[in-house]
Amino acid sequence: MDAVGLQPDDTGVELDVRKRLGDFRLATSLAIPARGVTALFGASGSGKTSLLRLIAGLDRPDAGTIRIGGDILTDTARGHFVPPHRRGLGVVFQEARLFPHYRVRGNLTYGMRAAGRRCFDDIVALLGLDNLLARFPATLSGGEARRVAIGRALLTEPRLLLLDEPLTGLDEARKREMLRYIGRLVREVDIPVAYVSHEPGEIAAVADRLVLIENGGVLAQGPLDELLARFDLTPHLGGFDAVSVLAATVERHETDYALTDLALADGQRLTVPAVDEPAGTTLRLRVPVRDVALALSDPAATSYRNRLHATIERIGEIGTGSAVELRLRVGGQALRARLTRKSLAEMDLREGMPVVALIRTVAFDMRL
Secondary structure, eight states, X not given: OXXXXXXXXXXXXXXXEEEEETTEEEEEEEEEOSSXXXXXXXXXXXXXXXXXXXXHTSSOOSEEEEEETTEEEEEGGGTEEOOGGGSOEEEXXXXXXXXXXXXXXXXXXXXXXXXXXXXXXXXXXXXXXXXXXXXXXXXXXXXXXXXXXXXXXXXXXXXXXXXXXXXXXXXHHXXXXXXXXXXXXXXXOOSOEEEEESOHHHHHHHOSEEEEEETXXXXXXXXXXXXXXXXXXXXXXXXXXXXXXXXXXXXXXXXXXXXXXXXXXXXXXXXXXXOSOOTTOEEEEEEEGGGEEEESSOOSSOSOOEEEEEEEEEEEEOSSSSEEEEEEEETTEEEEEEEEHHHHHHHTOOTTOEEEEEEOGGGSXXXX
């Protein structure tokens, strides 16, 4: 039993489908684990939303199978198809699609199951809906309406939550607000989430796994940090091509300096601009490769507050002629750095060498 009383399936989603949409052909095999957030990432038109609609049962594949929790939802060879309302999935689209004639409370309780009644108050509190229950949808902001839509989906006791570009159309302030709520949601509601987006910042903030989709097929899938560290995927990662993602836990806040101290899993520390999260909260930090410098030993005097002891795992070309890219291992996490070829030669850097990664405190992308 998790924090809000929902029960996850022991297995996730397995999908192997083919579908033609005009001139576009979708041919995809992928897996969504039973825990955590799996992001479907790709350019507009790559097939992300089409895959989500097939999982939800809103469209039928031309051929293939879809399973969840060991149950077959679609099997074209056997003529088997479970309709959307019997799949037990929660779906939130780009538009909230609330009932305009129901107040927020009525929208939340529409279709609510027994488990939803037991955890109604918890979900309302989790999504910050306490003060919205008596209002009509027309009076809600875009972010508030999306939160109501997510709450309504959770209260149906779903086996899987599908979020289709949930931040589309929101301004930056509302996006930050929504990401805080989604981050809280994925920490406290123990069901798998499939998150469709083409925005790297959103995915870095919430996802555990990444499915990289290109031209209707899966180019790669796996843990987010592992895929971001693969040099062979760099040309296909869009806005992800120049960042690393590090997980760290809030230790304490230096209020006098508007800073927050974090701890990595291996015990090393980071200092970042202040974040409004309590001690013990796990954060996902985007680190641009351009902001990672290297030293052969701990410098005696420098303005870099963040000095991570790392090992060079791989050195690779990036096609510019003047620069090389390095993949570093920091504890169990990967960190990328980009140097000139001249710096590489002058420092005589080689794979397997210990180095110190220097990262400016202001370098961390704390916007999302």
